[in-house]
Amino acid sequence: MLKPEWYSRYKWTGFVLFMLGMLDLLLGKTLVKSLSGASPGAAPGDGFTAVTASTIILLAAGIILFSLGAWLERQWESKTGHKRTSPSPFLKIWVWLHVIIITIKCLPSAPDDVKGDKPKRAAFGTEYLLLATDKLEPMLDVYLWPTGFWQDWAMFAPNPSDWDGYTTAQILYKDGSKKTYKYPRMLDLGLGIKYFKERYRKFLERAHSEKFAWLWPQYALRIAIESYNDPANPPVGIQLWRHWLVVPPTITFPDYLSGVWKAVSTGKPSMDAFLPANPKMPAYNHYRYLPDPKINPDPNAFWPIDEKILKGRARL
Amino acid sequence: MAAKSKDSVGLYRYLDNWFFAKGSPVTLGLFRVVICAIAFINLAMIAIDFDAWYSESGYVPLDTSRQYAPDFSPRVGNYELAFPIPRINFLIGANNDTFIAVFYAVVMVAALLSMVGLWTRFSTIVLALGMLSLQHRNLLILHGGDTALRQFLLILAIAPSGAACSLDRFIAVWQGRAPPEPEPISLWGQRLIQFQIAILYFTAVWWKWQGSHWRDGTATYYIHQLTEFNRFPVPQFMDRQPFVALETYGTLLTELALATLVFYRPFRKWVLLSGLAMHGYIEYRFNIPMFAFVTTSAYLCFYDGEEVKSWALRLGRRFKRVKLRVLLPVGERLAPAKGAAIKNLDPLGLVSYEKGAGKDWEAMSASGQPKEPIAATWQRSLGAWPLALAWRTLLRRATEQDESHAETKTIKRPTVASAKGGSA
Numbered sequence: 227m228l229k230p231e232w233y234s235r236y237k238w239t240g241f242v243l244f245m246l247g248m249l250d251l252l253l254g255k256t257l258v259k260s261l262s263g264a265s266p267g268a269a270p271g272d273g274f275t276a277v278t279a280s281t282i283i284l285l286a287a288g289i290i291l292f293s294l295g296a297w298l299e300r301q302w303e304s305k306t307g308h309k310r311t312s313p314s315p316f317l318k319i320w321v322w323l324h325v326i327i328i329t330i331k332c333l334p335s336a337p338d339d340v341k342g343d344k345p346k347r348a349a350f351g352t353e354y355l356l357l358a359t360d361k362l363e364p365m366l367d368v369y370l371w372p373t374g375f376w377q378d379w380a381m382f383a384p385n386p387s388d389w390d391g392y393t394t395a396q397i398l399y400k401d402g403s404k405k406t407y408k409y410p411r412m413l414d415l416g417l418g419i420k421y422f423k424e425r426y427r428k429f430l431e432r433a434h435s436e437k438f439a440w441l442w443p444q445y446a447l448r449i450a451i452e453s454y455n456d457p458a459n460p461p462v463g464i465q466l467w468r469h470w471l472v473v474p475p476t477i478t479f480p481d482y483l484s485g486v487w488k489a490v491s492t493g494k495p496s497m498d499a500f501l502p503a504n505p506k507m508p509a510y511n512h513y514r515y516l517p518d519p520k521i522n523p524d525p526n527a528f529w530p531i532d533e534k535i536l537k538g539r540a541r542l
Numbered sequence: 543m544a545a546k547s548k549d550s551v552g553l554y555r556y557l558d559n560w561f562f563a564k565g566s567p568v569t570l571g572l573f574r575v576v577i578c579a580i581a582f583i584n585l586a587m588i589a590i591d592f593d594a595w596y597s598e599s600g601y602v603p604l605d606t607s608r609q610y611a612p613d614f615s616p617r618v619g620n621y622e623l624a625f626p627i628p629r630i631n632f633l634i635g636a637n638n639d640t641f642i643a644v645f646y647a648v649v650m651v652a653a654l655l656s657m658v659g660l661w662t663r664f665s666t667i668v669l670a671l672g673m674l675s676l677q678h679r680n681l682l683i684l685h686g687g688d689t690a691l692r693q694f695l696l697i698l699a700i701a702p703s704g705a706a707c708s709l710d711r712f713i714a715v716w717q718g719r720a721p722p723e724p725e726p727i728s729l730w731g732q733r734l735i736q737f738q739i740a741i742l743y744f745t746a747v748w749w750k751w752q753g754s755h756w757r758d759g760t761a762t763y764y765i766h767q768l769t770e771f772n773r774f775p776v777p778q779f780m781d782r783q784p785f786v787a788l789e790t791y792g793t794l795l796t797e798l799a800l801a802t803l804v805f806y807r808p809f810r811k812w813v814l815l816s817g818l819a820m821h822g823y824i825e826y827r828f829n830i831p832m833f834a835f836v837t838t839s840a841y842l843c844f845y846d847g848e849e850v851k852s853w854a855l856r857l858g859r860r861f862k863r864v865k866l867r868v869l870l871p872v873g874e875r876l877a878p879a880k881g882a883a884i885k886n887l888d889p890l891g892l893v894s895y896e897k898g899a900g901k902d903w904e905a906m907s908a909s910g911q912p913k914e915p916i917a918a919t920w921q922r923s924l925g926a927w928p929l930a931l932a933w934r935t936l937l938r939r940a941t942e943q944d945e946s947h948a949e950t951k952t953i954k955r956p957t958v959a960s961a962k963g964g965s966a
Contacts, residue, residue: 255621318730321561321730333745333748363619374692377689378745384754412769412770417773421829423591444602448601477760482784
């Protein structure tokens with residue numbers, strides 16, 4: 227039977243190989259590119275193949291050796307009745323690395339005006355730290371992205387949204403009739419049910435925006451599926467409508483304080499000064515975003531629904 | 543120079559001790575119970591709209607999911623990887639609704655098993671990886687609460703979270719394989735959750751401080767105006783200055799305290815109470831499901847297991863009225879290991895088992911009122927709740943003949959029919 231120190235050596239060797247493999251995975255191709263002097267965009271084929279092969283070998287060897295060491299150690303422990311008194315050094319390394327990685331990942335990005343090749347102003351104080359962590363952050367995704375430890379906590383930050391809105395759809399049926407579909411809107415739902423349906427709001431937060439225009443056809447298809455109740459009269463076209471308002475700004479706290487001071491110092495205290503009213507909310511704007519009016523300005527234009535796909539996916 | 547390096551070694555030792563020193567596993571166990579219950583409720587809530595979120599006829603079929611976040615990533619940031627790496631996702635390529643529904647059900651069962659602590663290591667791993675897969679399958683509906691939940695479940699799957707407050711432990715004590723008091727464990731799992739909470743709040747404050755509305759004291763005004771978030775009403779003046787500024791700056795201060803002062807024991811209780819108040823207000827005012835429950839449940843981890851245990855006993859002492867005296871049948875006593883396992887299920891210390899003089903099991907409330915022993919002991923032993931169906935059998939098997947009581951020859955086992963009157 228091997229001695230305990232040998233199991234430890236297996237594990238340490240496996241660990242080192244695995245870490246080298248991770249470095250190779252992340253930096254190998256970049257390194258090969260810079261060493262081969264290849265022009266930007268060019269891919270030195272043989273070098274890249276070597277990187278892929280060496281990464282796989284290092285990672286596989288690391289995992290196998292580490293697992294072998296751990297397994298042999300278990301066997302030895304169960305035979306001798308030896309009990310571990312302190313956490314494994316590998317666990318400690320992981321915990322420390324994890325703590326450092328999530329800290330760097332969660333820190334906010336540096337402000338836009340200090341970033342880039344030509345920053346608008348010089349960074350100061352902690353902004354230097356944020357500039358450095360911004361550079362490190364993408365590398366950390368090699369650990370965070372696959373494992374699910376990815377995170378960020380910019381909740382209602384840096385500024386809460388001032389966009390309040392909902393969406394509807396106009397559905398055109400085969401027989402020429404039209405119907406309005408209202409995507410679940412939290413404001414209209416009952417107190418209990420809106421707690422269960424909040425995911426619709428979260429989805430819409432992304433689904434309505436121009437950034438997610440690629441999502442709109444699928445969004446339209448789902449609405450068509452939900453509106454497909456009669457096999458003889460399926461939806462054939464759809465229009466997606468966005469209804470929104472932008473919340474107007476209210477009085478800031480410094481302005482409020484100076485207003486109160488002014489009212490008190492001039493001897494004219496009033497309710498308006500101490501509890502100022504908020505601006506009136508504007509009316510909702512309405513905009514058809516599918517089909518895109520820039521491409522098809524016809525107000526009667528509908529986004530076509532593929533009947534075959536609709537019938538394939540819908541369950542009547 | 544030498545002094546400096548000595549200090550840094552001292553700091554490392556301090557942090558190393560903070561992270562890895564041994565302590566009671568009760569807090570981590572209790573946190574597992576709470577967070578897995580939340581995970582189950584969360585899954586049940588989404589299951590109502592399973593068709594919309596996880597089926598091929600929904601808003602996010604496989605192709606859409608892949609378009610948003612590919613299963614394999616060939617690069618991270620500006621770095622081209624040696625080969626594309628996958629996300630942990632057991633639903634990669636799954637476009638069969640039945641398969642996904644079965645998978646979803648398995649994750650829900652794993653949440654229940656993790657909550658009660660049965661096959662804890664296995665069930666927490668299944669739950670963590672299952673939740674991860676479901677979240678990776680549809681990233682478009684996730685909010686901060688889901689992210690926090692995922693972090694906690696992953697940590698619980700790696701840490702020895704079944705060492706207390708679990709059926710696994712109950713079985714081990716029952717069979718005499720484990721001592722009545724849970725053995726100390728390295729607290730790194732609990733510490734990691736504390737750190738996760740602290741980093742959550744700390745970076746949230748930092749992010750917010752970069753925004754002009756948080757600085758000028760108007761941020762919460764905007765959130766109040768977003769009608770889609772509305773839940774319960776509040777008086778209108780709460781949406782005006784200076785109350786808006788009070789809420790805005792109050793949020794920043796509370797979050798900052800939850801990241802820093804919470805680690806200073808004299809302030810801990812007050813900081814956590816202010817955190818509860820803040821999340822309570824958010825939960826009341828805004829429709830953001832489960833977020834408050836997920837984050838505030840992790841506050842438990844700021845208390846050591848010994849503190850949680852003694853807090854439970856103190857709480858139990860306050861409920862004098864519901865205390866119960868159980869008298870065993872004459873000639874019987876609780877077997878040492880099994881009795882310890884049964885007593886462990888009563889964290890509030892509401893039930894005391896004593897030798898009796900009667901032929902049957904008897905139970906009496908603090909006021910001397912007779913109670914039905916099976917139901918009354920089960921109700922008061924919080925840890926016994928998952929064992930409802932087996933409780934009668936367990937109690938029956940937990941006793942043995944008391945050899946010191948030589949005259950006793952016949953042993954009566956507890957039955958509802960033989961119990962003396964009264965209601966639980």
